[in-house]
Amino acid sequence: MQDATRTIGRFARRFWRGVREWCGDAAYERYLRSSAAQGDGCPRLTAQEFYVEQLNRRYSRPNRCC
C-alpha cells in the first residue's frame, strides 16, 4: 500500500513538473540552473528581464502552425 502511494506520489510530482516545464512556468528556474552550471560569471537576468527576453525571442520565429 505504501509502495503504491509512493509510486502515485512520484508520478504526480513528475506530472506536475512536466506541466510546469511545458507551459513555461519553470523556465526561469531552468535558466538559473543552466547559468549556475556554466559558471561563466555573466550577470544573471532578473525574473522580469528573463521573461520579456525569452518572449521576444520565442515570438520572432514561427512557433504556431496552421
Next chain:
Amino acid sequence: MRRVARILIWIAVAVLGAGALGKIAFDRGESLNAMWFVIAALCCYLVAYRLYSAFLAARLLALDDTRATPSERNDDGRDFVPTNKWVLFGHHFAAIAGPGPLVGPTLAAQFGYLPGTLWLIAGAAFAGCVQDFIILFCSIRRDGKSIGQMAREEVSKRGGFIAQLAVLAIMVILLGVVALVVVNALKSSPWATFTLAMTIPIALLVGVYLRFVRPGRVLEASLMGVALIFFVVVAGQWVADSPSWARIFTLGGVPLAFAIIVYAFAASALPVWLLLAPRDYLSAFIKAGAIFALAAGILFVRPHVLMPPLTRFIDGSGPVFAGKIFPFCFITIACGAISGFHSLISSGTTPKMILRESHARFIGYGAMLLESFVGVMAMVAACAMTPGVYFAINSPPSIVGATPDAAAATISGWGFPLTAQTMAGLAHAVGEQTLWNRAGGAPSLAVGMAQIFSNTIGGERLLSIWYHFAIMFEALFILTVLDAGTRVGRFMVQELGGRVWKPFARTGWMPSILLSSAIIVGMWGYFLYQGVVDPLGGINSLWPLFGISNQLLAAVALVVATTILLKMGRTRWVWVTLLPMAWLVIITMTASYQKIFDANPRIGFLAYANALAAQIAAGKIPAAKLVDTQRLIFNQRLDAAVTAVLAVMVIVLIAEALVQWYAILSSRRAPALHESPYVQTQWAPGYTGVAQGDD
C-alpha cells in the same frame, strides 16, 4: 516466449485495424458507429509507429544516441535547453496543432466520410509523419538550422531564397484564410463576438500580471485567465439576450474583417508580453483541454456517423467548394495528413531542445500521428450531424438559394432531407440567430462538437453553452495563429526590406515596426477582405489556395530531405521521401492548373473572371454593382497569379534539386553534407532531462 507474445499482440492490432478499416470502407448499412473510426485510426497509427517509424529510425536515419544533440552542446538555458521527451512532445504538438486539422476534414466531409478519413490515416503515416521526423532529424544534425538555411546549404543558394519566399507567401495566404474562418464563425453572432472580444482584455490582464505582479508564473496566471474565459462564454448569453447589447456585438462580415485586421496590427506592433504571449498561453491550455474533451466525448457518446461514405459531390459539383475528389480532397485535408508548415517547427524550436537523437522518432513521427487523430475526430464530429444540416451551414446562398425554404428545398433535392424549421430550431438551440451560410468549417464543427459534448454533460439545456465554447476555442486559437503569424511575417518583411534599405531590418525601430506590420497585415488583410465580399463565400476560392501553398511547402521540405538522404548515401531508401514528394507535386500541380485554367467558373479563377467580364460587356451588371464586380474580376486574376507564382517557384526548386541529384548519383560530384561534426555525449545513458536534483 515473450517475443512470440509480442508478435502475436502486434498481429492482433494489425488485424483489428484492418477489420475496422474494412468496416468503414465497405459498410453500407444505415449508419456507422464512430468507434470504428477510432479503432481503425488508433490501430493503424500503432502499427505505423511500431514498424515504419522504427524502420526510418534504424535503417534510414540510423539515429545515434551516443552523439551529443544541439541542446547538450549549446545549452544556454534559453534557446538550447535539454528537455524531457514527454514535455518536448507536448511543446511540439502544441506548436503544430492549429486550425487546419479541424477545418480541413470538416470541409472535405462534403465528399463523404471515406476519402478524407483514408487520406488522414495513410497520408499521415507515409507522408506527414515522415516529413516531420526527417526534417527534425536533419535540423538536429545541423545545430537546429531552419528549413530555409538547409535548402540554401544542401540544395542551392537559389533554393534557399525560394524556400524563404514560399514561407512568406504561405504565411500571407494562411493568415487571410484562417481570419476568414473566424469572420464566418462570428458573423451575426453577438454571443460569439462578445466572448471573443472579451478574450482581449483578459489577455491584457494576464499579460500585466505576468510582467509586473508575478513575472513568468504562467500556470497560475493562465488558470486565472481560463476561468475568466469560461465566465465570458456564459456571460455571452446575457449579451445575446439583451437587445441593446446584442445590437452592439452583432456585426457583418466587413466590419468584423476590419476589426480583426486592426487587432492583428496591434498585436504585432505592441510589446509581445502585453497581448500576444498571454493570449497564446490561454489558447494552449484551452486547445489541449478541448481536444482531450472531444476525444473523451467521442469515446463516451460513440455517435453514429450519418454522412454517407461517398456523396454525389465527388464529381466536383460540391456546394462547400468546387472541384473533383482528385486532387481537391487532398488539397482540402492538408494539415491533418501532411503540412508544409510543420517543417518550420521541426527545424525551429524543437531540434534545439531535443535530448537525444532517438527522441526524434517519438516527437517528430508521434506528434504528427496525434495531429492526424485530431483530424479524424473532426471528421467524425462533422459527419455525425445530419448531412442536410452540414450542407445548410456550409453552403453559400448563391448555390442553395437565398431564402431558408429555397435552400432547404435545394439540399433536400440532393438527397439530404432538410426543412427550414429544422435549421431554425437548431439555431435557436445553439443560441444563434441563424446557421445558414456559415461556410468555413468552424460553425459546423462547433455544432458537431456541441452535440457530442451535450450528450456527455448537460443534455439539450447546455447545447448553446457548448456550441459557444467550441466557437470560442476555435476562434481563440485561430487568432493566436493570426497574431503570432503576423509578428513572424513582420520580421520576414523587415529582413527582406533590410536588403534594400538597411535601417528597415532593425527590429526595434518603431517606424520599421509600424510599416512592416502594416505591410504584412495589408497583404493578408486583402485576401481576407476579398473572401468576405466574395459571393461564392470566399472559402471556395481561398481554402484551396491555402491547401495548395501548404502542400507546396511540404514538397519543398521533402525535396530538401531527399537531397540530404542522397548525400548521406541512402540511395536505396530514398523512395521514403521521394514518393510522398512526387505525390504532392502531382496533386498540387494538378490543383494549381485546375484552379487557374479550368473552364468551370466555380473552379477556375480565370474562367470566373472571364464570365464576370462577359456579364459586364453584355450589360447584365447593374451600374451600382459595377465597381464590386470589377474588383471581383481583379481578385480572381490575382488568385490565379499567386497560384502560378507558387507553382513556378516550386518547379524551379525541384529543377535545382534534380541537377544536384544527377550530380550525386552519377558520381560527378562528391556530396558535401553540411552536418555538424560528431561530438560524443557526456550524459549518462539513463539521463532523461529531468530537472537536476528534484527526483
